[in-house]
Amino acid sequence: MSEELQAELVKQCVAMAFTAGGKFAEHLWKRFTNRVPLEPAAVERALRRLLEENPEAARDLRELLDNELPSGRATPRIADHRGPFVDRQGPWAQLAGRTGTATISGPPGIGKTSLIRRFAAGGTSPGGAYPDGALLIDLADYREGAGMPLARTRIKTYVLSRLGIDTVGTTDEELAAQYEAALEPLRLLLVFDNAESAEELHNLVPPAPMSLVLALTSGPADDFVFEFSPHVPLGQLEPGADRQLLELLCPPELLARDPQGAEALLAQCDRLPGALLAAGHAVRQRESFTPQPFGALARDLAGGRALGKVSRAYDEMLAGLAPETAELCRLLTVFPGPSFTPEIAAVLSGQSEDRVGESLSELQSQVLVTADPDGRLRLGSQARQAVQRAGDTSGTDEAFARLIRFYTSRAVTADLRRERLRLYDQNVPPGPEIVVDPATEVDWLAAEMPVLRALAAAAYQRGFHRELTQLCGALEIVPLHRNVHREFEEVLRHGIAATTDPALLARMTSQHGRVLSLLGEFGLAATDFERAEAELRRIPDPDTVLHQQLTASVLEFRGLFHREQNQLTAAEECYRVALDITRRLSTPGRPYRGRGLCARMLANVLVGLHRPAEALALLQEAEQHTVERDDRNLAQVWLVRAKAFAETEQASDALALLPEVWRMANKARSDQYDLEIGEALGDAAWRAGGYDQARQYWSGVWQRYEIARHPRRERLYHKLRYGR
Template sequence: MSSELSPELFALNVASAVAASVAGAAWGKLTELPGLVTEALGRRRDKRTLESLLSDPDALAEVLGELIAEDPELADRFDEVLRQSRREAGGDVPEFPDPPPHATDREWERGELTRAIPQPVWRITGLRGSGKTTLALLSGHDQASRFPDGQVYIDLDRYRDGSDLARSEVAADILASLGIDREAIAFDSPRLWEQYRSVVNRRRFLLALDNARGVEEVRELSPTRPGSLAFVLTVHSDEALLAEYPHELPLRGIDRASGRRLLARYAGDGVVAADPQAVDELLDRCDDMPYAIIAVGVQLHRQARLHGPRAAGRVLAWLRDQGAGGAVEVIGRSLEETFRELPEHVVRACALLAEHPGTEVTTESAGVLLGTDPDGVLTELADAGLVSRVADGRLRLFNLVRDHASNRHGRAVRPEVDAGIARLLDHYRDRAAHADRLISPVRLRPYEALSPAAGTEPEPGFENGQHALRWLIGERFTLEALAAHAHRIGWDEHVVSLCGAAEQLVLNTEYHLRFVRMNTYGVSSAERLGRADLQARARGQQGRILSLLGDFGRAEGELRQALDLVGNLGDPELWSSTMENWGRHLQQRGYLTDAIGALRRCVEVDRTVGGHDGARAISIHARMLANMLLQSGELDEADRYLREATQAVLGHDLRNQSAIWTVRAKAELHARRIDSARSAIHYARELAWRAGTTQYEEQQALVLADVCVAEGDVDGARRLWGPIWQRYYHAGHPRAAELYARITAGA
């Protein structure tokens, strides 16, 4: 219900949507809001009209707050309109992944969680293997209708580097799961968290935070809107977590009927029915814990194939002989027996997979690590209850299985592990280099000399640059884990290559924090290699991203070191690229005059390079410089650099041509040559369309809106601002307020 929101916040949200709709800048369901407000004012016999209130945004928000407080039904109507508008803008409602095949009923616990709605955060606690994740997923599916904005499941362990959690990346992925376009997600930390709070305060959704470790990460990420709910899944709750979030559902054993059903799922109904007394004793020894029951079920299935359906007595006797009297011991003994009975090649494969860097494997990475088609092995491991499928087709060894395989069988496969990891590192180094080249055929890549595949034609596995970028995004966790592993074992050339290709994650996505963390290994490996050029590149990129994230102190330190390194190399391209990063850092900090000086030096050096490389560098840096000069009001000089950029740009580089003509349109606007500005921005948009890029779409729409304002076509400008505002409005992005002000002012 809308009344569950802070009334002030909700009224402000509705007020901005009403004003934008009246101004003609909104579309779809939002256009219904002015009529609802007018009807409500009429029912109230309020002498003020919507038109009079629009001139005073504070008064409009105040009146809407009163209407919402007086009429809960109207508040519900507003809430439904906003929600349907988000559907129009954001696509499908997110859902939890399907529960695993071994999911147990847990009817009582599911009932408790269904009644948990009045409390915003519930801790689900229990040992590994107790079924916390399964219960959360089942409960989410039970309650889907209660959360109209969906359900988001996050495994926090995917975002950890040791004990450090990449919280901003978690927040960005939650926003993306809630339907926020990744291009509309702020990447600098303060604005990201402002946006995160804005979005979760508007949404009514269910969030599951798996493998939570402390109160700070729960406090930052959990939704605060009443009617939303967070499940916090943790093995242990420290005192701070317990004090702040006292509502707990501790998981112990499942009920006996569910235990029998789970056992039957692996052992067969006939086996469970053949000896009910022995089955009950087995469940007692398992402490009714789901994973222990699964482990025993696998044993029962194998014994039944050999000795018939009355296998429960045999397994029970074996566990007694082993002295296994609790869930942990049962799991350990059962895993030993399962591994003993698996074919040797499957055991060795499992031990190899246990050494896979990171927490998850894909079919692709498993095949590379094993050196063979993995489908048969993965099927056998799944049938034995040793691996589970997680999101995006990935697989995960259960932690207990990973530990057992590594501790008991790791030594036997040590030579194979070393060879498999080498294959894995080579494969991902080369695959990432191919992806990088396909995404951006022409860009500076100092790491290419280290990667045999970097300078070759992209392999046929990628359909196009977008496909290659999606692969990089999907493999980002694996790439970081591989970089960390390669750094640890001293494969520094592979580290630098992986980090070099991963630059695409910050050129085309918002994964800035992940790159900074991963590139820390790149900086260190470049130093160990003693390559000043690689160090300069790695530190320059690190400084650039830190500056974008607003960490100016660290950014300046990295960039100054990069400039010192590159100064004596005699590599004008790398020097110019590093100086560009420095100039953009200065611009980010508001030092526009110094930034202009840095870009001037870039262009001067670019002119000495010659050839295609020099021309490309000039076209980029002269365009950037012209844009800065326009900001400072130096129109004539901006025009000169724009001409130079236009002359230098390569004929096939349609993306850069589009960017140049966008700046040209701005220059024509500054000079009050409105017709020329319109022609330039239309040509820029045509070039972007021909290049198949949407990178400049928003910027070009805003320039065209400025052209409309200059022509006196305020309605035309509002039609252009509207979709951008609506996108940012639903995304909770700070820029929504700026666009809202322009829409209402018409300028």
């Protein structure tokens, strides 16, 4: 028999002996010894000696404990949760079979009580961890008001009465002694709901090592950490569980009637069980007179509509926040989404990250701010709605101005490190110095593109048109390195609407056409190029160097438009005119970036036209005009060279060169040309006779195009079926 089991049996026996009126102690005494006075210490020594001499006595002791419990004691139960219940496997696992103490924290409506009701039903079932019952005490019923002292005597009397035990003491000390003695040997689940601090529970936690005592709190859990560990924070439902809960609340035919509205409503409910339950009830009330009840309710909530007691709870939480935390919550509402970092929270508040850290922690503890798996933060819809209902907008205009200027400064600073054509205003407003790491600047901007897409729409609506055109110009470096074309297209669309300057419009509309061409939306792209050429004609003094550079750039983008549609002859014409312009603009003996780009793009088209010898000659010019250490553009030159090798029966040279192309592109942290490199590897492998290997390369590229529904997927499918 283990020492732990022996100690447990001894403790139970001694405790039961002196909490059952003496009858049990007498029974133990007669059965095991007849030589020492009946005292706790003596009984304990006798029991330990007996167990050491006769381990089989453990079975007898267990039988006595089961048979000699005080007669008349009740087994209280906590009513099971009656509504739908989903998720919560993580918190449940932390509580299962536990004894001692624990804290469950979370805001009102998060599901603390629902979890405990469901947990208690399993724990007090036959064979459960708490066979002596479960009690849920709402401490709010024992206070005269929030923050007021608890009526502890009433609580102890209530607990004893639920256990079927009459109180025998007349003083607080006697009641406390009876309370502790009665609960000590039990295996009980004792839950104190609406606890405000660990201190107020000190005299209510019995010395019952086989019981579990839980404190449920809606406030910060810091006060409970040391005395009521472990801490089990209850937050949002797991992704997908909110949909599951909504499906339990609303019939399938209703969800099928308004699927997009259902998704919008889920977004407004922040995966919070209380909000979902209230929303489900509101939808059922609307279903007979609104064709799309989910969408209608989602729009109402986005406008600040209250959602019953759940919204009232969030209004109270907002009002109860510390002043600095409440201000940060208000300022975060101007952030357009979807997610932010502590750095952005500091920008919005005008404070340092250290200053906002404590406020962010408080907002997270109340699930007003939540964390994504990647560590980025989100302001919940419930928090936004509460701020809207409060009606305080002080400081929000200044916060948005800080936000748009921060992103503009960051993008312009990153862009100015690179040599390329710029037509936007490169002056940024004075402010804190922006420190940019050249190795990660594009990574940072690419990660922020979902934010920048939303920020562009907000900037246009708020009149920050100059900053918006700066963003459009500076962000051109991102889609050159990363496949973020859709996000950049939306940013550009707002920038085009924000200016009347013909040079800027020619640049932005042609860039927009280029992006749409890469996305396969050629009809819209054609309209962009028509407008870009019209804007070029509006430019005064078209013979300046800047305007000639702009003309070459527009032709370059139009050449890509034709190339993407396999209109190679039209593409050749555009690239030749652009190359002639850049040749005139270049200085003998010095690399000129625009000339290198146009020579390389023209060479790529010539390979497609089966004129590899001309392409290889142009690639020498392209490499001469590619600046040193420009790994991205050098990789593209070598990529076209490898494609030309494959066309001139030098497939082995192409296969040897392409891995180096991939290495250089990765070194430059560019993934825009991954698919083109993969297709070129397939072409070279086919030329070298490696047909299976070629199809493996082509298959990977085709799958990516198929997922995006890109027109190029048809070309790759043809290769997969018929070969090169």
